[in-house]
Amino acid sequence: MQTDAEHPASPLRASRARALSGRCRPPGDKSVSHRSLILGTLAVGETAIEGLLEGEDVLRTAEACRALGARIDRLGPGSWSVRGPGLGSLLEPRETLDFGNAGTGSRLMMGVVAGHPITARFDGDASLRKRPMRRILDPLTQQGARVLEEAEGGRCPILLRGAAEPLPVEYKTPVASAQIKSAVLLCGLNSPGRTVVIESEASRDHTEKMLAHFGARIASEPFGPHGRKITLEGRPELRPAPVRVPADPSSAAFPLVAALIVPGSEIVIEGVMINPLRNGLLTTLQEMGARISFENRRAEGGEEVADIRVAASTLAGVDVPAERAPSMIDEYPILAVAAAFAGGETRMRGLSELRVKESDRLEAIAAGLRANAVECEISGDDLIVRGGTGRVSGGGVVETHLDHRIAMSFLVMGLAAEQDVTVDDDRMIATSFPDFRALMEVLGARFA
Ligand code: S3P
Numbered sequence: 001m002q003t004d005a006e007h008p009a010s011p012l013r014a015s016r017a018r019a020l021s022g023r024c025r026p027p028g029d030k031s032v033s034h035r036s037l038i039l040g041t042l043a044v045g046e047t048a049i050e051g052l053l054e055g056e057d058v059l060r061t062a063e064a065c066r067a068l069g070a071r072i073d074r075l076g077p078g079s080w081s082v083r084g085p086g087l088g089s090l091l092e093p094r095e096t097l098d099f100g101n102a103g104t105g106s107r108l109m110m111g112v113v114a115g116h117p118i119t120a121r122f123d124g125d126a127s128l129r130k131r132p133m134r135r136i137l138d139p140l141t142q143q144g145a146r147v148l149e150e151a152e153g154g155r156c157p158i159l160l161r162g163a164a165e166p167l168p169v170e171y172k173t174p175v176a177s178a179q180i181k182s183a184v185l186l187c188g189l190n191s192p193g194r195t196v197v198i199e200s201e202a203s204r205d206h207t208e209k210m211l212a213h214f215g216a217r218i219a220s221e222p223f224g225p226h227g228r229k230i231t232l233e234g235r236p237e238l239r240p241a242p243v244r245v246p247a248d249p250s251s252a253a254f255p256l257v258a259a260l261i262v263p264g265s266e267i268v269i270e271g272v273m274i275n276p277l278r279n280g281l282l283t284t285l286q287e288m289g290a291r292i293s294f295e296n297r298r299a300e301g302g303e304e305v306a307d308i309r310v311a312a313s314t315l316a317g318v319d320v321p322a323e324r325a326p327s328m329i330d331e332y333p334i335l336a337v338a339a340a341f342a343g344g345e346t347r348m349r350g351l352s353e354l355r356v357k358e359s360d361r362l363e364a365i366a367a368g369l370r371a372n373a374v375e376c377e378i379s380g381d382d383l384i385v386r387g388g389t390g391r392v393s394g395g396g397v398v399e400t401h402l403d404h405r406i407a408m409s410f411l412v413m414g415l416a417a418e419q420d421v422t423v424d425d426d427r428m429i430a431t432s433f434p435d436f437r438a439l440m441e442v443l444g445a446r447f448a
Pocket residue numbers: 030031032104176177178179180182203204329330353
């Protein structure tokens with residue numbers, strides 16, 4: 001997204017709200033949505049998707065899949081059909097694949113292109129152009145792809161030529177990252193051999209689950225105390241499989257924390273995915289004393305989901321271990337807001353990966369907290385927040401740096417702070433949660 005005279009930033013202000021109440025359903029999970037379009041493209045025949053997140057990031061992935069030969073139609077709200085050309089039959093895109101703000105879409109699609117004898121150019125907005133891609137390109141070149149052009153430091157725009165016959169590899173990921181793991185697996189799909197990915201800390205497993213759902217032979221076993229070893233047999237016959245996308249726990253986090261910090265609130269958030277590799281925030285909030293309960297637990301589309309009841313709570317600061325980071329990697333901005341309202345100190349350990357998200361999230365969180373008179377400190381890779389025991393002054397203007405989660409987190413802060421909180425730009429919210437404002441207003445939030 002550009003910001004210039006023709007595309008001005010769009011500030012938004014949040015004001016102290018009365019008790020939030022009611023029920024809501026956040027949009028479909030972003031990770032599952034990207035993967036459903038990609039696997040639908042790699043299967044021959046029609047894949048039906050229900051509950052797809054219609055956020056800008058996912059729509060960019062849909063465009064990229066079309067450029068590789070898929071027919072993708074929107075049948076109704078959240079209801080999509082993908083007709084794939086199938087693994088091994090992708091077309092070379094005629095134009096640049098523009099992923100906008102989407103790290104996940106671009107990185108997963110690099111894996112797809114790397115496993116086919118086609119050349120594609122990858123690009124995106126100012127935020128995506130800053131994000132490190134070497135971590136993806138390194139394993140993909142080991143698998144036989146070639147980087148023909150790249151911007152300084154292995155960044156977009158990147159021209160990538162895929163391998164006609166990707167080599168089977170065993171790859172150990174240098175950081176816990178589902179994007180790296182998924183790129184290697186998606187490339188390995190078209191390899192005549194077996195692709196193995198080892199991660200020393202388990203990251204979200206949506207790619208593995210969905211590959212199995214589409215008929216691939218894939219196994220995942222424990223590796224060391226916290227890791228996994230994933231083995232994929234190449235050249236499977238992927239068959240279309242219906243996908244029902246559960247509500248995104250990373251989006252549910254915003255109304256959830258809002259209900260915790262706005263006095264008197266009680267809400268229910270429906271159909272939220274509670275995959276154990278995504279639930280670090282819930283664990284942490286419960287340790288802080290949050291009143292959260294799970295109702296109507298059920299299986300939906302291969303994932304466990306639940307309706308989450310949340311009531312305003314007195315929170316206490318906690319020490320969040322580094323090992324928990326992969327299961328709540330996108331939730332630190334909103335956890336920092338919860339911590340600002342807690343009593344005592346919250347220390348969040350091992351946050352180096354936050355520096356390479358849509359913004360340098362570690363710095364953006366700290367700057368946003370300080371702008372609202374919350375005491376905090378960055379110590380190495382840890383963030384320490386000293387909470388105001390239910391009280392935060394607010395009154396700040398927060399720089400969002402093209403980062404949707406920074407914008408939504410600080411808007412949530414404004415619902416409970418003494419003075420309004422303004423974010424400098426709300427446009428990026430549409431990348432992951434287009435109806436954020438409307439959904440929050442139905443619960444009682446006040447934005448202007
Ligand atoms: C995602 C993986 C995570 C996460 C991102 C979505 C995915 O990134 O931050 O929002 O869908 O695979 P990393 O793999 O870089 O940790």
